[in-house]
Amino acid sequence: MQTHIQIRDLNVHYGSNQALKNISLEIPRQQITVIMGPSGCGKTTMLKSLNRFLELSDDTHIQGYVLIDGQDIYAPGVDVTEIRKKAGLLAQRPFPLPMSIYDNVAYGLRIHEMQKGRDLQAAVQHYLEIAGLWDEVKDRLHSPANSLSIGQQQRLCLARGLAVEPEILLGDEPTSALDPISAQNIEQRLLDLKQEYTIVMVTHILRQARRLADYVIFMYLGEVVEHGPADEVFENPRQPRTQAYLSGQF
Amino acid sequence: MKKSHIEEGILKILMLLSFGLVAGSLGFILLTVLIKGLPALNLAMLTQTPKGGYYLGKEGGILNAIIGSLYLAGGATLLALLLGLPMALYLETYVGRARWGSLVRLSLDVLWGIPSIVYGAFGFTLMLALGMRASLLGGILVLALLELPIMTRAMDEVIRMMPADLEQASLALGATRLETALRVVTRQMLPGILTAVLLAFGRGIGDAASVLFTAGYTDRIPTSLLQPTASLPLAVFFQLSTPFPEVQQRAYAAALVLTAMILCVSLGSRWLSARMKRYTIK
Numbered sequence: 419m420q421t422h423i424q425i426r427d428l429n430v431h432y433g434s435n436q437a438l439k440n441i442s443l444e445i446p447r448q449q450i451t452v453i454m455g456p457s458g459c460g461k462t463t464m465l466k467s468l469n470r471f472l473e474l475s476d477d478t479h480i481q482g483y484v485l486i487d488g489q490d491i492y493a494p495g496v497d498v499t500e501i502r503k504k505a506g507l508l509a510q511r512p513f514p515l516p517m518s519i520y521d522n523v524a525y526g527l528r529i530h531e532m533q534k535g536r537d538l539q540a541a542v543q544h545y546l547e548i549a550g551l552w553d554e555v556k557d558r559l560h561s562p563a564n565s566l567s568i569g570q571q572q573r574l575c576l577a578r579g580l581a582v583e584p585e586i587l588l589g590d591e592p593t594s595a596l597d598p599i600s601a602q603n604i605e606q607r608l609l610d611l612k613q614e615y616t617i618v619m620v621t622h623i624l625r626q627a628r629r630l631a632d633y634v635i636f637m638y639l640g641e642v643v644e645h646g647p648a649d650e651v652f653e654n655p656r657q658p659r660t661q662a663y664l665s666g667q668f
Numbered sequence: 669m670k671k672s673h674i675e676e677g678i679l680k681i682l683m684l685l686s687f688g689l690v691a692g693s694l695g696f697i698l699l700t701v702l703i704k705g706l707p708a709l710n711l712a713m714l715t716q717t718p719k720g721g722y723y724l725g726k727e728g729g730i731l732n733a734i735i736g737s738l739y740l741a742g743g744a745t746l747l748a749l750l751l752g753l754p755m756a757l758y759l760e761t762y763v764g765r766a767r768w769g770s771l772v773r774l775s776l777d778v779l780w781g782i783p784s785i786v787y788g789a790f791g792f793t794l795m796l797a798l799g800m801r802a803s804l805l806g807g808i809l810v811l812a813l814l815e816l817p818i819m820t821r822a823m824d825e826v827i828r829m830m831p832a833d834l835e836q837a838s839l840a841l842g843a844t845r846l847e848t849a850l851r852v853v854t855r856q857m858l859p860g861i862l863t864a865v866l867l868a869f870g871r872g873i874g875d876a877a878s879v880l881f882t883a884g885y886t887d888r889i890p891t892s893l894l895q896p897t898a899s900l901p902l903a904v905f906f907q908l909s910t911p912f913p914e915v916q917q918r919a920y921a922a923a924l925v926l927t928a929m930i931l932c933v934s935l936g937s938r939w940l941s942a943r944m945k946r947y948t949i950k
Contacts, residue, residue, distance in 0.1 A: 469840065476766075503842030513837040516856040516947045525851070526841040562947045575837070582841055 419633075419647075422447035422586065422616045423468060428482035430463055430472060437463045439640045441482070449632035450608060450617045452648075454624065456668055460640040461620040465588050468618060469505040470498050486586070503530060505586040506579035508619075511595045512571035514563035515578075519555050522563045522574055526582035541581065549577035550607055569600025576607060587611065589619030593626070605630060624664070628652060636660050701927055705920035713921055718887040723907070725914035730922050733903035735889050737926070739804055740899055741873035744811030748819050748872075749865055751812075756823035757849045760830070773824065779817035785877035787814045792881035805893040807883025811872045819868035826860030827853065834949055856948050859941035866937040870930050876901035900926040 423445040430438040438460050445451045453461045463472065470491060472478050484491050491501045503526075515522050523542045527533045533541065542559075546552040551573040555566070563574060572592065579587065589608070593601035608617055608630060621627050627634065631648040636657075644651060644660045655661045662668060716729035755772075763769035791810035800806055830853060838848040854861070876899070884896030885906065900922055907919035 471836070471840070474836065474839070499842040499844055501842075502840055507836075507840040509833060509837065509840070511833065513831065513833045514949060515834070515837060515852055516949050518947070525838075526843075529841070529843050529847050529851070564947065564949050579841065 419449075420447045421445070422487065423618070424483075424485040424488075425464075425467075426483040426485070428464075428467060428480070428484065430460075430467060430481075431479040432475070433477045437640055438467070441642055443635065443642060443645050445616065445618060446633050447616050448612055448614065450612050450619065450630050451633040451635065452627045452631035453618065453620045453635045453637060454622065454627045455637035455643075455663070457622060458639075459637040461622075461637055462590055463640075464635075464637065465590055465618060465620050468586070468588055469502050469507055471502075471507070473498075503582050504584055505588055506582065506584035508572070508576055508579060508587065508589045508592040510591045512568060512575045514566070514571050514574055517563065518560045519563050519566065519574060520559040522578050523581050526578060530582055532582070545577040545581045546574075548580055548607075548611075549573040550603060551577060567600075569596050569603065572596055572600065572604055573607070576604070580611075584615065586616045586618065589617065591620055591622065594622075624666075636663065638663070698927065701920055701924045704917060705922075705924035708914070708917040708921040709924060713918065714925070717889060722887075723910055723912075723915060725912050730898075730900070730903050730918070730925070732887055732889050733898040733900045733922065734925060734929075736804075736883070736897035737873050737900040737929075739890065739897060740807045740811055740879060740883060741869050743804070743808035744815055744872045745819075745865060745869040747808060747812035748815040748868055752816055752820040752823060752864075752868075753854075753861070755820050756827055757853065759820075759824055760827040761845055761849050761853070773821070776817040776821050776824075779813075780821060783877070784814055784875050785880075788878040788881050791878065795882060801894075802882055802884030802896045803894045804883060804890045804897045807879045807897060807899070808893075810878045810882045811875065814875060814878050815868035815872045818871055819864050822864035822867055823857070823861050826857050826864060829860070830856055831949065859944045859948065862937055862941050862944070866933055869933060873933075874901060874926065874930065876905055900929075 421444040425444075426442050428438055428441040429436065441464065453464055455461050466472050467480065467484055468486075468491075472480055480492065486501070486504065490496070515525055517525070520542055523545050524533070524538055527536075527538060527541060543552060543556075546555065551570060554570060555561075555574075558565075563571065566574060572595075587608075593604050596604065605626065608619070611617065612632070619630070621630075628648075631652075633646070634648050634651040635645040636643045636651065636655075636659075638659055644655060644657045651660065652664065655664055712727065713729040714734065715731055716727070717732045718730070719726060719728035722728035759769055759772060763772070787810050791806060791813070795802070795806050834852060834856060835848055838852045839845070843851070879899050880902065883899060885898050885902050886896045887898070888895075890897040903922045904919045904926070907915045907922060910916065
C-alpha cells in the first residue's frame, strides 16, 4: 500500500466545540477509502479538511498537518486553489453551475486555462464519457444543466470535477440524494475510477461501505476508532465500538 | 362550519380586498392619465422641442424632457451599477454576515429612506461649493446617489438568496472567490440583478425633486454633460402649474409618456429575466 494522503495530529474546532480529536492516519493511493460512522462523528469535517473547505466556515480552528504527496496543504504560501484542483469534491447534493451542460464541464478547464492548445469540445466529450453521461446528453449539450435529472446532475458534477484533472476525489455521501439506480451508477463509476484516482468518501450506509471500500476509517465522536484494510475492519474489528456499529447497534 | 374554515374564508376575503385595492389604484391611475393625456398626445409632442409660446398653449413638444429623462436615468443607472454591483458582491463574498457588513447594510437602508428632495438639496449645496451650474452631469450624479442604495440593497438581497453550495461547487474546482463571483454568482443572479437595475432606473426616471436644483430645466436637448437638461417629471410639474387648460392637458400627456416608458421597461425586464432564468439553479 502506497500512501497518498497523510494526516498528522489533526485537531479541528468549530468555536469551542472540538469536531476532530488528534487524528493521525494514512490514506492509500488509488484505492477507495471509506470514512464511516454515525452522524455527527466528524466524517464530513475530516473529508473537508482534505481540500481546505473547512476554512470556508467562520470560527474554524485547524491544528496539525495534512500532507498530500508529502506536501503540507496548510503550510503558509500554499495556493489553496491548487489544493482544490488536486482534490475534487463530489457533494451530497449535485449543484450544477448556472450554465449549459457543456459549459459546466468546460468551466474548470477555462478557469485554469487548461484549454490552450487543446480541443475543448473533445475534452468535454471525454469527461462526459468517463462520467457515463455522454450518450444521454450529446444531443443537448447546450441545454441548461438544471434540465437534467438529479442522477444525471450528479454525474455531470463528476465530469466537471474530473475535467480539472485531480488526483484525489472526495465524496461527501455522493449518492444520498439519488434514487437507487442513479446511486448504483455513481458507485460503478467510482469503482472504475479508482484505477487512476485516490478516492475518499464519506457514507453512513454500511452496505455501501462494504461494496466499495478497500480501506476503512471508522469514526465516533470526533475520534478515529479504527482504521485499516476493509477486509480486516469488516471481518475482524478489533475495537468494541466498531463491532457494535457493524452489528447495527447504533 | 368549522372555525378554521371561517378563518380561512375571512382571510381569503381580506386578500381579495387588498388585491382589489392595489389593482384598482393602478387601474385608476392609468385610466386618469390615459383619459386626460391621450387627447393632447400627438406626434409633435413626442418629436419636437418646445417652440416659442409653448407654455401658453402654442406648438411644440416635450422631446427635450423625454431625451433629458433618458440621459439622466440612463447615466445615473449606469453609474449606480458600476458602484453598486461590486459593493453587493463584496458584501456577500467577503464580508458576509459580519458586523462590518451589517453596518454597511444599515447605512444603505438609511440612505434608501432619505427623501429625494434632501438628495437634491445636498447635491445643490455641493455643486454651489464646487462652482458647478445645474447640468446633466449634476443631475446624473445626484440621481446615481439616489439609485445606489436601492440598487445595492436589492442586489444584496438577491445575492443573499444564492445557495451557498453553488459557490462551493465552484470553489471546489479550484476557482478563486473572484472567479466564482464573476462567473457563477453573477450568472446565477443575473435575472435578479436585472430586476434591481430596472427598479433603480424606474425610481430614477420618475424622480422630480432630486433633479429640480441639480439638472435645471431647459427647452433644448443637452449636447454636453455640462449643459442643463429637462426631465419628464419636471415637465409634468411645470405644465400642470400653469393656469392654461391646454398646457395642463399636456402635463397629463407627459405623464402618460413617462408611465408608458416605465411600463415598457418593467415588462421588458420581466421578459428578459424570465428568459435568463432558464439557466439558474434553484
